[in-house]
Amino acid sequence: MITHDAVRVLVANWDGTYTVPSRRLYPHQWSWDSAFIAIGNARWSPRRARTELLTLFGAQWQDGRVPHIVFNPAVPEGAYFPGPRFWGVRAPSGVATSGIVQPPVHALAAWKIHQAEPDVAFLRRIYPRLVAQQRFLRGERRSPEGLISIVHPWESGMDNSPAWDLPLQAVEATGSAGGIGAVRRDLGHVSAAERPTDRDYERYVALAAAYRDSGYRDPGSFQVEDPLFNAAYGVAESVLAEIARVCGHDPEPHEREAVRVTAAMVEHLYDDGLFHARDVRTGCLIRSSSAAGLTPLLLPGLPREIVNTLVGTALDRFGLKDGVLPSYSPAAPGFEPGRYWRGPKWINLSWLVWQGLRERRPDLAAPLADGMIAAVGASGFREYFDPITLDGHGSRDFSWSAALIVDVVA
Ligand code: 2M8
DSSP states (O other): OHHHHHHHHHHHTBOSSSBOSBTTTBOSEEHHHHHHHHHHHTTTOHHHHHHHHHHHHTTOOTTSOOOSEEOOTTSOGGGSSSOHHHHOEEOTTSOEEOSOOOOOOHHHHHHHHHHHSOOHHHHHHHHHHHHHHHHHHHHHHBOTTSOBEESSHHHHSOTTOGGGHHHHTTSOOOTTTTTHHHHOSGGGTSOGGGSOOHHHHHHHHHHHHHHHHTTSOOOTTOOEEOHHHHHHHHHHHHHHHHHHHHHTSOOHHHHHHHHHHHHHHHHHHEETTEEOEEETTTOOEEOOOBGGGGGGGGOTTOOHHHHHHHHHHHHHHSOGGGTOOOSBOTTSTTOOTTSTTSSOBOHHHHHHHHHHHTTTOHHHHHHHHHHHHHHHHHHOSOSEEOTTTOOEESOSSOHHHHHHHHHHHO
């Protein structure tokens, strides 16, 4: 029954070649949403899942970057802010896109689609694009420590995580103060108490405008190494090794890169039972209690003792045993149970940690799966949930909440 309802949401949000995250709030194609959506669609329509990814990679730039939004030309400019006119750029295919990226969870999605329905022709088609995506990140975003940086909170996917409060202080909001509320379209759909503040938005817009004005090259005043983004990058290399094997390519460079980035993460981002982001501009670790710090559990080569301490942290500070897993620890100052990425439970974050625990700790993966099912059972396929009461927040009929539930119960 839950799968049936989830598929109904996915069908309603399908736009012919991709799926919108939600009809009203996010009326275009989003990068990492499409990967999660494809993982769920692979369970009932592998063809649709393949199309979803191929549509996204159809908007890949010449330099290999996969933009975080691919705009639907049929949707009016004013429906989402910042829209195509703000970003002012087109992919070689001619479609308007944004110029920033999101966590590269797409190789994992491609592999899961292939596992659901083996299709070597699809893998052969997507492999060079996935390789180019990783090459862009290595070429443009790798720091001397060997980790990948993000240059905008939107690139983390966890936009207003408390982990970004400190590095955002270095960002000067431009003269949009007072006017930002007027252009924000999100507040027409969701209560301001559940979204980032105007002050956050002013900085997001200032950062994106500066990056745009540098021709999408200069990292600007926000540059951090995020554990979730780097975990996704590392997992992508592990999975690319598998895909390379199937396609008759050499898996070794991918295996080496996965080992290398895992070691760099352990050396530079791990401290006191959790992975943290690092501010590249100051060289300092940003100690926070974000659940992003648990996602390196996805890395197959993570040393056993680190797995064990991460699991301990997840049990002590994130309610793992009861399947709670908020985006930010309720034990930490700054926790807000209903405000976006500052505390609510998100199905994609739970799924990533679940994925990392399935083989290592099935005893703990099970309550986490139950926790995801309980949340949508209580409140529907909402965008995010109060981690304690399971009240739903953000948009309704949210695609990745539906898709990942299909995967979890399969
Ligand atoms: C949210 O981000 C967008 C900007 O990209 C927004 O707030 O308008 C985030 O939750 C992000 O992770 C997600 O990909 C996107 C679409 O669901 O919405």
